[in-house]
Amino acid sequence: MKISRKHQAAIILTVLLCKPFLVSASGIKVGNGNDGRDLEGLTLIDKGVFIDTQVQAVKRLKQLQVDSIANLEMLTPEVEKAELYLASSDVIQTESERESHQDIVGENSGKVFARTMPEAGAPTRFFPISMTLSQDQLVALHIHEALHRALPVSVRENESVVADINKAIMDPSAQHDTVKNATMKSLKQGQSEAQLASLEEHPLSSLSNRAMMPPLDSRPHISGSSLKIANQVFNSPANDLGAYQNMTVLSIQLGLNQLPQQILLAGLDLSYLKRKETTISGPIRLSAFTEFPTRSSFNLKLGAYVSANSAADEEFKSSIMGRDLTTAYGQISYKGSKNIYFDLDLALSGEARMDQKIGQIKYKHQYGALRTLGIRFGFAGKSFDAGFATDYTMLSNYKVDGGAFHLETGPLRVVKMGPELGYRWMNYEVNASYMPVLNASKDLTLEYMGDIFGTGAGQGGYKFSLSYLF
Amino acid sequence: MNLTIKQILILNLLLFFTNACSDQKGLLTNNTNPVYVEKIYALDGLKLIAKDIIDPLSEKTFNQTRYQISAESRLLIRYENLESKNLNLQADKPIYLRIFVGKTDDLNSARNSLKICPILRNWMLMATWTKAHPYPGGHWSEGGELSHEDCVSYDTTAAQAVAGCAKVNAICFDVNPWYQAFMIERNTNYGLALISADGLAIEIIGDNAGSQAPRIHWFEPPK
Numbered sequence: 001m002k003i004s005r006k007h008q009a010a011i012i013l014t015v016l017l018c019k020p021f022l023v024s025a026s027g028i029k030v031g032n033g034n035d036g037r038d039l040e041g042l043t044l045i046d047k048g049v050f051i052d053t054q055v056q057a058v059k060r061l062k063q064l065q066v067d068s069i070a071n072l073e074m075l076t077p078e079v080e081k082a083e084l085y086l087a088s089s090d091v092i093q094t095e096s097e098r099e100s101h102q103d104i105v106g107e108n109s110g111k112v113f114a115r116t117m118p119e120a121g122a123p124t125r126f127f128p129i130s131m132t133l134s135q136d137q138l139v140a141l142h143i144h145e146a147l148h149r150a151l152p153v154s155v156r157e158n159e160s161v162v163a164d165i166n167k168a169i170m171d172p173s174a175q176h177d178t179v180k181n182a183t184m185k186s187l188k189q190g191q192s193e194a195q196l197a198s199l200e201e202h203p204l205s206s207l208s209n210r211a212m213m214p215p216l217d218s219r220p221h222i223s224g225s226s227l228k229i230a231n232q233v234f235n236s237p238a239n240d241l242g243a244y245q246n247m248t249v250l251s252i253q254l255g256l257n258q259l260p261q262q263i264l265l266a267g268l269d270l271s272y273l274k275r276k277e278t279t280i281s282g283p284i285r286l287s288a289f290t291e292f293p294t295r296s297s298f299n300l301k302l303g304a305y306v307s308a309n310s311a312a313d314e315e316f317k318s319s320i321m322g323r324d325l326t327t328a329y330g331q332i333s334y335k336g337s338k339n340i341y342f343d344l345d346l347a348l349s350g351e352a353r354m355d356q357k358i359g360q361i362k363y364k365h366q367y368g369a370l371r372t373l374g375i376r377f378g379f380a381g382k383s384f385d386a387g388f389a390t391d392y393t394m395l396s397n398y399k400v401d402g403g404a405f406h407l408e409t410g411p412l413r414v415v416k417m418g419p420e421l422g423y424r425w426m427n428y429e430v431n432a433s434y435m436p437v438l439n440a441s442k443d444l445t446l447e448y449m450g451d452i453f454g455t456g457a458g459q460g461g462y463k464f465s466l467s468y469l470f
Numbered sequence: 471m472n473l474t475i476k477q478i479l480i481l482n483l484l485l486f487f488t489n490a491c492s493d494q495k496g497l498l499t500n501n502t503n504p505v506y507v508e509k510i511y512a513l514d515g516l517k518l519i520a521k522d523i524i525d526p527l528s529e530k531t532f533n534q535t536r537y538q539i540s541a542e543s544r545l546l547i548r549y550e551n552l553e554s555k556n557l558n559l560q561a562d563k564p565i566y567l568r569i570f571v572g573k574t575d576d577l578n579s580a581r582n583s584l585k586i587c588p589i590l591r592n593w594m595l596m597a598t599w600t601k602a603h604p605y606p607g608g609h610w611s612e613g614g615e616l617s618h619e620d621c622v623s624y625d626t627t628a629a630q631a632v633a634g635c636a637k638v639n640a641i642c643f644d645v646n647p648w649y650q651a652f653m654i655e656r657n658t659n660y661g662l663a664l665i666s667a668d669g670l671a672i673e674i675i676g677d678n679a680g681s682q683a684p685r686i687h688w689f690e691p692p693k
Contacts, residue, residue: 237524315527319527320604358527358532358594358595358596359514359515359516359517359532359533359595359677360514360515360533360677361514361515361550361594361595363594363595398605400594400603400605402594402595403514403515403548403550403551403594404515404548404550404551404552404553404592404659404660404661405592405593405594405603406592407592407594407603407605409605409606409607412606441606442606442607443605443606443607443608443609444606448604448605448606
């Protein structure tokens with residue numbers, strides 16, 4: 001049948017105008033109800049069976065360790081922190097709600113048990129009919145509504161997806177793996193091909209809900225925004241007034257999720273250096289990175305640091321470490337196993353020059369290229385990590401000329417290795433490591449790499465840091 | 471004998487140039503020895519090393535008006551641009567290193583105690599009692615690696631040769647032997663160390679002191 005151009009245009013226009021009103025083929029939407037009446041007459045619930053079952057729901061979710069299941073990281077907080085309200089009267093299901101809550105009550109009762117908004121932190125509104133449910137059914141109802149808030153935006157309003165996952169959680173024989181598999185299967189059915197990469201077992205799926213916290217209980221986790229204070233204690237001679245004894249760094253890192261599976265990071269580090277009798281300001285470091293998953297078992301982080309001495313103390317600027325430094329950085333993180341972490345870092349800095357005037361002589365320092373290869377591996381638990389880190393640093397050459405003094409060292413090499421520990425609790429993260437110099441070119445101290453942020457000073461040492469993630 | 475004008479002119483010209491040559495010698499000196507031009511330069515590489523100073527950039531160790539030389543402190547001295555190919559230095563003439571003593575009362579003690587010794591390793595202004603420089607391989611013998619057998623004492627004839635060495639509280643050392651052995655023969659300029667041979671503490675004027683800061687004197691042929 002041949003359709004005239006006029007009719008074709010009419011059909012297209014009709015489709016476009018009706019599109020907002022069409023029910024999605026992939027699911028049923030939830031939300032505010034048909035006329036908003038359920039928002040009237042709400043009473044805050046602070047005790048009773050709804051609170052008790054809320055606690056039971058949280059307990060069940062923690063037992064199943066759903067926090068470490070991709071796309072369910074925020075489910076437990078959404079259940080635990082949700083405000084609960086009780087409506088004064090029941091409401092009738094809308095056309096789109098006919099199939100909702102079948103995972104809890106099975107048959108279509110015609111009335112709504114509970115509602116929520118598909119937004120992080122929204123409250124759960126219970127209706128009087130929900131008081132006829134058993135405790136187990138109420139637990140399931142808490143989890144059901146929280147799923148509408150915790151799942152990725154593209155599927156959180158899909159009743160089929162929510163029901164399938166809730167059934168898996170509430171199944172009497174439920175295990176962590178069964179819930180995980182059911183979640184993956186259900187989400188795959190609910191999502192388009194373009195979002196399939198986010199369904200693998202790693203916390204990157206949280207990038208689609210950037211308003212929420214990045215997951216803390218699994219590795220490798222994609223870096224988010226953070227504030228950090230770190231202190232490094234260098235193995236330096238205690239009686240050497242000129243040696244740097246320790247370094248304190250205040251860091252801020254901001255994460256910007258521009259793409260569904262990619263995050264852009266920008267950072268600023270301020271440093272303070274302590275010698276035996278004085279404390280001076282050190283260099284400032286600016287950083288920019290992008291971090292994203294690959295289709296294999298790795299995450300990739302690429303970016304650059306710039307270390308500048310404009311604001312540093314004059315004493316530091318005129319020292320061997322007083323050069324400005326630009327470093328290209330790359331990191332590969334293995335994510336194939338929940339309990340093992342493995343990171344491979346590579347940092348490259350180009351040649352640099354620096355002038356230093358001592359007395360009446362001007363010394364010209366010429367640094368060759370600086371390369372650092374770092375490997376980190378260990379055990380990753382739910383809240384803590386324990387492992388080892390090693391760094392191999394090579395400076396291709398170092399040359400000093402001034403007056404009648406000339407020196408060229410040739411390549412300088414340093415190997416550091418030691419244990420590292422990490423602990424996470426809510427939004428906080430504590431890390432500690434000990435990285436002494438194991439092997440180095442003769443008489444070398446780390447100052448002569450000229451990279452106080454990267455290689456440090458002295459003969460390596462301890463590092464402690466406290467981070468707040470947001 | 472009749473001379474033509476041309477012949478007279480030629481004769482006068484010959485007489486003129488003959489006298490001029492003899493007068494050239496006569497103008498600079500009334501004897502057969504040429505007068506060399508004395509050159510004086512402030513020493514730019516001065517570094518105090520002391521047993522109790524560990525910081526290589528300690529402010530006490532350079533740019534000071536006074537330094538104390540003792541059993542546990544020495545002054546490293548170098549004229550940084552002293553390379554024979556760049557200078558018109560007359561190598562068969564004395565080369566004086568001149569310092570001033572801080573106190574007149576110490577002058578005689580200083581003349582007896584102070585010595586100048588060649589340094590055997592290259593160093594920089596971050597040198598310390600135990601390190602020639604802070605870079606890998608910088609350790610040296612405590613107090614610096616010196617050639618003690620080549621140390622020289624105060625030159626008693628310097629005051630007659632150089633006006634500067636006749637000044638009050640001035641002490642001059644002839645370092646020409648060092649120049650010959652190290653600058654000429656080894657083509658190295660590792661400088662010299664001022665030491666107190668018997669350990670007596672002597673105060674000298676430092677590089678930040680103006681006209682009495684340490685100097686090096688040498689002679690160049692007339693131009």
